[in-house]
Amino acid sequence: MTTPTLGAPSTALRAALQFYPASYRRERGEEMAAVFADTTAEADRSAVAREVFDLAAYGLRVRLGLTGGSVAGRVLALAAPMVAGALAGSGLVPWVSNPDQSAFRLTWDQSYTTYALTIAPPVAAILLAVAALLGRWTAVRVVSLGLAFFGLTVLAQAFSGPIFLDWWWAGYVGMATVPSMISALLLVAAPTELLPGPTWRTRGLVLASMVGGGLLVALQRWDDTRFPLDVQWFAVLLIVPVLLTFTVLRGWLAPAAVGVAVLSLTTAASVFNIWREARGLSQLLPLALPVVGLLVLVAMGMRRIGAGTGIDGGAGGGSGRSPA
Amino acid sequence: MQEPTLLLLTALADAPRHGYALIQEIATISDGRVKMRTGTLYGALDRLLGQGLIEVAAEEVVDGRARRTYALTDAGRTALATEAERLRAVATEAERRLAKVRSMLQGKTGPELRSTIGGSFA
Numbered sequence: 001m002t003t004p005t006l007g008a009p010s011t012a013l014r015a016a017l018q019f020y021p022a023s024y025r026r027e028r029g030e031e032m033a034a035v036f037a038d039t040t041a042e043a044d045r046s047a048v049a050r051e052v053f054d055l056a057a058y059g060l061r062v063r064l065g066l067t068g069g070s071v072a073g074r075v076l077a078l079a080a081p082m083v084a085g086a087l088a089g090s091g092l093v094p095w096v097s098n099p100d101q102s103a104f105r106l107t108w109d110q111s112y113t114t115y116a117l118t119i120a121p122p123v124a125a126i127l128l129a130v131a132a133l134l135g136r137w138t139a140v141r142v143v144s145l146g147l148a149f150f151g152l153t154v155l156a157q158a159f160s161g162p163i164f165l166d167w168w169w170a171g172y173v174g175m176a177t178v179p180s181m182i183s184a185l186l187l188v189a190a191p192t193e194l195l196p197g198p199t200w201r202t203r204g205l206v207l208a209s210m211v212g213g214g215l216l217v218a219l220q221r222w223d224d225t226r227f228p229l230d231v232q233w234f235a236v237l238l239i240v241p242v243l244l245t246f247t248v249l250r251g252w253l254a255p256a257a258v259g260v261a262v263l264s265l266t267t268a269a270s271v272f273n274i275w276r277e278a279r280g281l282s283q284l285l286p287l288a289l290p291v292v293g294l295l296v297l298v299a300m301g302m303r304r305i306g307a308g309t310g311i312d313g314g315a316g317g318g319s320g321r322s323p324a
Numbered sequence: 325m326q327e328p329t330l331l332l333l334t335a336l337a338d339a340p341r342h343g344y345a346l347i348q349e350i351a352t353i354s355d356g357r358v359k360m361r362t363g364t365l366y367g368a369l370d371r372l373l374g375q376g377l378i379e380v381a382a383e384e385v386v387d388g389r390a391r392r393t394y395a396l397t398d399a400g401r402t403a404l405a406t407e408a409e410r411l412r413a414v415a416t417e418a419e420r421r422l423a424k425v426r427s428m429l430q431g432k433t434g435p436e437l438r439s440t441i442g443g444s445f446a
C-alpha cells in the first residue's frame with residue numbers, strides 16, 4: 001500500500017511501531033498511525049500512554065509469533081488454565097504435604113520477613129487459583145508475575161550467597177523458583193482475546209491441573225526423601241511433554257498445550273537432576289546429544305506427516321477450540 | 325465467541341468500515357462499555373482476516389491518511405448469524421424462566437415470597 005506520510009508521528013508512536021517487524025510496518029504502519037492519531041486526538045496523557053503500550057504490546061506479539069491467529073498463541077491460550085492451576089497447586093505443596101514443617105518455619109524468629117516469606121507463596125497460590133477459577137486473567141497474570149518476581153529474588157540470593165556462583169545450591173533453589181518464572185511468562189504471552197471464560201470446563205481444567213501440578217512437584221521435591229526419583233524418571237518428565245508439544249506439528253493443539261503446561265513444572269527439575277546425576281556437562285553430552293538428535297528426527301517426521309493438515313490455517317486440527 | 329469478536333463482527337454487519345470507525349461503532353454498540361485500543365483492534369482484525377471471517381473491501385487515501393476498509397465475508401455473516409441465534413435462544417430461555425418466577429410471586433411478600441421461591445427449586 002503506497003500512501004503519503006501522515007506528518008510527524010510522535011516519538012512514542014514511532015517507538016511503539018518499532019516493535020513490529022519491518023514487513024508488517026510497511027504493510028500496516030501508516031494505517032495504524034492514522035487510527036492511533038484519531039483515537040488519541042483528544043485523549044489525556046495517561047490514555048495516550050495506554051494506547052502506546054497496547055500498540056507496542058501487539059507489535060511484540062506479532063514479532064514473536066504469539067498473536068491470536070498464530071498456532072503458538074492458540075496453544076498458549078489452551079494451556080493457560082492448566083499452567084495457572086498447576087502453578088497454584090505447586091505453590092500449595094509444602095503446606096499440604098508437610099504443614100508441620102511450614103508452621104515450624106514461622107517459629108524461627110519473630111521477623112516480618114520470615115512471616116512474609118513463609119506465608120506469601122501459599123496465599124498467592126490461593127489467590128491465583130481463585131482468579132483462574134473466576135476467569136480473571138489480569139489478576140492471574142499479576143499474581144503469577146508477583147510469584148515470578150519472588151522466585152527471581154530468591155534465586156538471585158542463591159547465586160550471591162556465601163559461596164559465589166554455587167551452581168549446586170543455585171540449581172536446588174532454581175528447581176523451586178524457575179517454574180513460577182516460566183509459568184508467568186507463558187501466562188503473559190497467551191493472547192488475551194483467546195483466554196477462556198469461567199465455564200465449568202475451564203474450572204474443571206484448573207482444578208485438575210492444581211491436583212496434577214501439585215503431585216508432579218511433590219514428586220520432584222529434592223528435600224523430600226519419601227519418593228526418591230531415579231534420573232530416568234527425570235528424563236521421562238522432560239522427554240514425554242516435549243513429545244506432546246510436537247503434536248502441534250500435526251495440528252493437534254490440545255495435547256501440545258498439555259505438554260507446555262507439564263514442561264512449565266518439570267523442565268527446571270529435570271534438567272538440573274539429569275545434569276547432577278551425570279556429574280557434569282562432559283559426561284552428559286554423549287548421552288544427551290543422541291536423544292536430542294532423535295527428538296529432532298521425530299519432530300521432522302511429524303512435520304512431514306502433518307504437512308497439509310492445517311497447522312497454519314484456522315482449522316487447528318480439530319483438537320483446539322475455535323479461536324473466534 | 326468472545327465479546328470483542330462479536331462486537332467487531334456486529335460493527336461490520338451493516339456496512340464495511342475502516343479502523344477508527346470500527347472503534348467508534350464498537351463503543352456505540354456496547355453503550356460505551358468497550359473502548360477498543362489500536363493494538364487490540366489490529367490483533368482482532370488480523371485474526372479474523374486469517375480465519376476468513378472478514379476481508380479488506382477497499383484501500384484508499386483520505387485527507388492524506390492511509391485507510392483500509394473492512395467488510396464481512398459470507399463465512400463471517402454465517403458465523404455472526406449463528407452466534408446471534410445462540411444468544412437469542414439463551415435470552416429467550418432466561419426471559420421465560422424469569423417470567424415464570426414473576427408470575428408465581430405476584431401478590432406475595434416477605435416469608436411467603438421466600439418459601440415460594442425456595443419451593444420452586446426444591
